[in-house]
Amino acid sequence: MLLLRILRPRHLRLRLQLVSHLHTSPVLCAPKLQTFKLADIGEGITECEVIRWAVTPSSTVSQFDLLCEVQSDKASVELTSPYDGVVTELLVQEGEIAKVGAGLCVIEGEGEDGVEEKEKEKEKEAPTPVQEAVPPTPPASKPEPQRRPHPLDPSAPSSSSSTKDTHTLATPAVRIYARTQGVDLTRIAPGSGRAGRIERSDVDAFLASQKVGEQRVLEGGSEAPLVVELGRTRAAMWRAMEKSLAIPHFGYSTTLDITALHQLLPVLKAHIPSHYRPDQPSSSPPWNPAHALGVPATPDVDPTGRYTRLTYLPFLLKALSRAMMEWPLFRSGITPGTEPDSGEKRTLTIRPHADIALALATPTGLYAPVLRAADTRSVYGLASDIARLGAKGRAVPAKLTQADFAGGATLSVSNVGAIGKGVHANPVLVPGGGVAIVALGRAEWVWDVSDRAWKGKTEGEEDEWPESEGAGLGGGARRLHLPVSWSADHRVVEGAELAAFVECWRGWVEHPGRFVGEGV
Known part of the structure; x- marks a missing residue:
């Protein structure tokens, strides 16, 4: 009994000491590690490519500060920080793909939620005084082959880490140019500029030397073929083209006589409204008596939407929108949820306005932004929209x-x-791309020897054939012809309907005076 009384207090003291050693830091007061995750940006996007980081590890950020810029199959989006704190880790590097819901970076702050799971695992795996955990020796992992981005994708990073060129001297324009060419600035530094700054000429000289080296390798024949990875936009095009095979296409080709439009174009170009023209040097405009009661307000036009050159395209789009207003079928689309594989009754949804997508071939791939309600826009307004979308693309x-x-x-x-x-072309329809697509060819001057040109003008045809050279002399007429190629979804559009719609469009294009009578 005496022996038990002596040992018991020591045993209790030992247990108290062991327990006290388990918690020596105020966990509740420690900064929290927040994982910033890629949210759903809409339009069914499941993954994005990180094309630019605006922060680096150890950068201090506040709420709504720019973190990074990501690019989906359709557009680029800037993501801002929802927390205040310090960036401790970048989980996805530039040029890598991130799934929706995956972490992009880790921010250390005083947030109450989103404690990093790594910290929780460390607490669970904390060694106890009774038994020390011996970390197992990690097995030797087989190195995985590194995927290389497509060299034609200007947004792809260089082969070296993109963070290395932050220690080189170069202007932002030179950095962007080097990135588009896939050049690591650290391989050029120091440059020929002041204090070793890298100039664009240095990048061009480096590219020239690389081409010479590649040519020598090709001549030697010792270099193996290079396997490259498709960029984001090209991969999306791959998937869309595979899905297009499920759409039965009906093709239709013809030519439009745009001679009258060609003669009208200089008049339209000479009267481009001032708010659509680039900024001119400030000068006092001539006094206009109509402005005595106030100068009418002009619309606010984006600087990228200003232009000085007017082409046939905005007029063709305007004429197309007028034809679409006369043919509701071409303002319709398959109602979502009633696709062929849904099992529901097939229905079409007719839109109140003419929404036209314009295909853009850009350095980063093919895009098709939308000109909404083109029927409500003027020819000058459509030209501004085309210039703005082209500059952004x-x-x-x-x-x-x-x-x-x-x-x-x-x-x-x-x-x-x-x-x-x-x-001529064979344009392709993709799911969600509408019920029809038209490819515009290159306009060419031709000698028209059709029956109407051969016989010359008849009474009442003066407006149809203005300035027909050689008409009535057995020689035909010199006309400007524009070839067009159509494809339509044959599940929705019949062949006769497409042909009649194109003829309706022809009536607007070949007789531009109709716009005056319609007041558009």
């Missing part, structure tokens, strides 16, 4: 946003004639 990375694609379109236009001398 040509930016690297592309500056097109979800708002530029919202709602989709029922008809698409591809102006392939602006690139080469192609005459």
Whole structure:
């Protein structure tokens, strides 16, 4: 009994000491590690590519500060911080793909939620005084092959870490240019500029030297073929083209006589409203008596939507919108939820306005932003929209946003004639791309020897054939013809309906004076 009385207090004291050693830090007062996750940005997007980080580890951020810029299949989106704190880790590097719901970075702050699971695991795995945990030796892992991004994708990072060039001297423009060319600035530094700053000429010289080296390797024949990875936009195009095979296409080709439009174009160009023109040097405009009661307000136009050159495209789109208003079928689309594989009764949804998608070939891939309610826009307004969307699409990375694609379109236009001398094409419809698509070829002057041109003008045809050279002399007439190629969803559009719709469009294009009579 005496022995038990002596040992018992020591045993209790030992247990108290052991327990006291388990909690020596105020856990509740420690900073929390918040995991910033990629949220659902809408339009059915399941993954995005991180194209630019605005922060680095150890950067201090506040709420609504820019963290990074991600790009989906359709547009780029800037993501801001929901927390105040310090960035401790970047979980996804530039050029890598992140799934929706996956973590992008870790922010250490005083938040109450979102404690990092790693910290919880560390607490669970804390060693006890009774038994020390011996960490197992990690097995040797087989190195995985590193995927290389597509070299044609300007948004792809260089082969070296993108954080290395932060220690080099270069202007933002040179950094962007080097990134588009896939050049690591650390391989060029120091540059030829002041204090070793890298200039664009340094990047060009480096690219020239690389091309010479590649040519020598090709001549030697010792270099193995290079396997590259498709960029985000090209991968999306791959999937869309595979789905397009489920749509039965009906094709239709013809030519439009745009001679009258060609003669009208200089008049339209000479009278472009001032608010659509680029900023001119300030000068006192001539006094107008009509402004005695106040100068009418002009609409606010985005600087990228200003222009000095007017083409046929906005007029063709305007004429197309007028034809769509006469043919509701081409303002319709398959009602969501009634697709062929849904089992529901097939229905179409007719829109009140003409929504037209414009295909854009950009450095980062193919996009199709939407010109909403084109029937309510003037030719000058459509030209401004085309210039604005083109400038956003040509930016690297592309500056097109979800708002530029919202709602989709029922008809698409591809102006392939602006690139080469192609005459006819076979445009492809993709699910969600509308019921029809038209490819515009390259306009060419031809000698028209049709019956109407051969016989010359007859009474009442003066407006139809203005300035027909050689008409009535047995030689035909010189006309400007525009080839167009159509594809329509044959599940919705009949062949006769497409042909009649194109003829309706022809009536607006070949007789631009109708716009005056219609007041549009």
